[in-house]
Amino acid sequence: MLSRSISAGRPALRSISILRSTALRSSNSAWRYRSIATQAQLISSKRNFSTTKLLQKDTTETFPVVPASVAPQIEQTETVWKHEIFTEDEMDRVSIAHREVQSLSDRVALGAVRFLRFAMDLATGYRHPHDSQTEVAKTTPGSTMTEAKWLVRFIFLESVAGVPGMVGGMLRHMQSLRKMKRDNGWIETLIEESFNERMHLLTFLKLHSPGIFMRTMILGAQGVFLNGFFLSYLISPRTCHRFVGYLEEEAVITYTRALKDIDAGKLPLWNRLDAPQIAVQYWNMPERHRTMKDLLLYVRADEAKHREVNHTLGNLDQKNDPNPFASKFKDPTKPHPSKGLADLKGIGWARDEAL
Numbered sequence: 561m562l563s564r565s566i567s568a569g570r571p572a573l574r575s576i577s578i579l580r581s582t583a584l585r586s587s588n589s590a591w592r593y594r595s596i597a598t599q600a601q602l603i604s605s606k607r608n609f610s611t612t613k614l615l616q617k618d619t620t621e622t623f624p625v626v627p628a629s630v631a632p633q634i635e636q637t638e639t640v641w642k643h644e645i646f647t648e649d650e651m652d653r654v655s656i657a658h659r660e661v662q663s664l665s666d667r668v669a670l671g672a673v674r675f676l677r678f679a680m681d682l683a684t685g686y687r688h689p690h691d692s693q694t695e696v697a698k699t700t701p702g703s704t705m706t707e708a709k710w711l712v713r714f715i716f717l718e719s720v721a722g723v724p725g726m727v728g729g730m731l732r733h734m735q736s737l738r739k740m741k742r743d744n745g746w747i748e749t750l751i752e753e754s755f756n757e758r759m760h761l762l763t764f765l766k767l768h769s770p771g772i773f774m775r776t777m778i779l780g781a782q783g784v785f786l787n788g789f790f791l792s793y794l795i796s797p798r799t800c801h802r803f804v805g806y807l808e809e810e811a812v813i814t815y816t817r818a819l820k821d822i823d824a825g826k827l828p829l830w831n832r833l834d835a836p837q838i839a840v841q842y843w844n845m846p847e848r849h850r851t852m853k854d855l856l857l858y859v860r861a862d863e864a865k866h867r868e869v870n871h872t873l874g875n876l877d878q879k880n881d882p883n884p885f886a887s888k889f890k891d892p893t894k895p896h897p898s899k900g901l902a903d904l905k906g907i908g909w910a911r912d913e914a915l
């Protein structure tokens with residue numbers, strides 16, 4: 561593909577060719593990421609949303625490093641939230657699911673998600689053949705998505721997806737303080753969800769550095785979405801959890817389509833790109849299972865978990881019910897909600913099954 565573009569007279573690609581050969585010779589993995597990600601951006605001739613410069617910025621610009629002189633006694637800073645171990649089989653079993661609308665509140669939630677999806681498709685230049693909600697075509701002949709376009713979409717999606725859990729968790733925390741009442745385990749799960757979404761974002765930022773236009777759009781989207789979700793959660797937390805459940809259904813569809821594109825050979829640059837180190841550490845990715853495809857399998861499994869958690873929370877009494885995902889069950893041999901993928905339910909657990 562590169563040689564075709566060079567012969568077509570695109571001068572910028574000449575320097576990329578040199579970069580590429582340098583990168584292939586080099587054992588430095590940072591160089592490899594940067595070079596391949598840059599090729600992905602260049603091959604995408606129409607960038608709708610990102611104004612990333614010709615050469616992707618060094619990741620130290622995206623992740624400023626604290627100089628050793630500022631914290632001379634610190635060896636490493638770690639998180640308390642360790643990710644569940646997902647097996648390959650469990651992740652392969654994750655599939656698209658849709659919970660049927662059952663009430664007016666569900667209808668409002670689904671309508672809001674469909675509207676946002678339309679706006680985001682427009683903004684990120686997303687073009688993909690329309691498949692049914694429950695099935696993705698085996699081949700995707702009409703797909704115009706390149707590696708760079710997928711990354712732009714993932715980054716925008718994840719920057720928004722990290723909002724609801726933090727807002728819901730924060731509001732329930734405040735309510736617990738105000739009403740001097742226990743919360744019964746919802747807060748931790750919600751905030752951990754937003755942490756998990758932020759890890760998705762940080763991972764994709766290792767592969768693509770957004771330009772000033774995209775950063776401005778993310779800023780605007782966060783301002784609108786954060787305030788909108790905050791007010792909505794005060795009015796109807798049940799509708800908000802349903803909204804997130806439907807949003808996560810869309811996220812699973814998006815990542816399933818990207819995986820299908822990889823399988824169909826439409827994203828060749830990702831075939832020789834390993835998952836960034838931040839992802840390897842966070843998901844505990846086993847050796848020989850650290851490809852871009854493996855990475856997307858982990859991210860999709862997380863989205864399926866958020867889908868299950870939020871649809872389930874949307875089925876519960878918002879004021880009094882405990883969070884089943886943070887609960888110990890009397891009979892652990894019976895299928896029940898958990899943090900792992902063992903008994904994953906695409907459409908969530910009904911209240912009488914979950915409690």
Ligand SMILES: [Fe+2]
Nearest residue numbers: 718721757760
């Ligand atoms: Fe995510």
Ligand SMILES: [Fe+2]
Nearest residue numbers: 721808863866
């Ligand atoms: Fe998610």
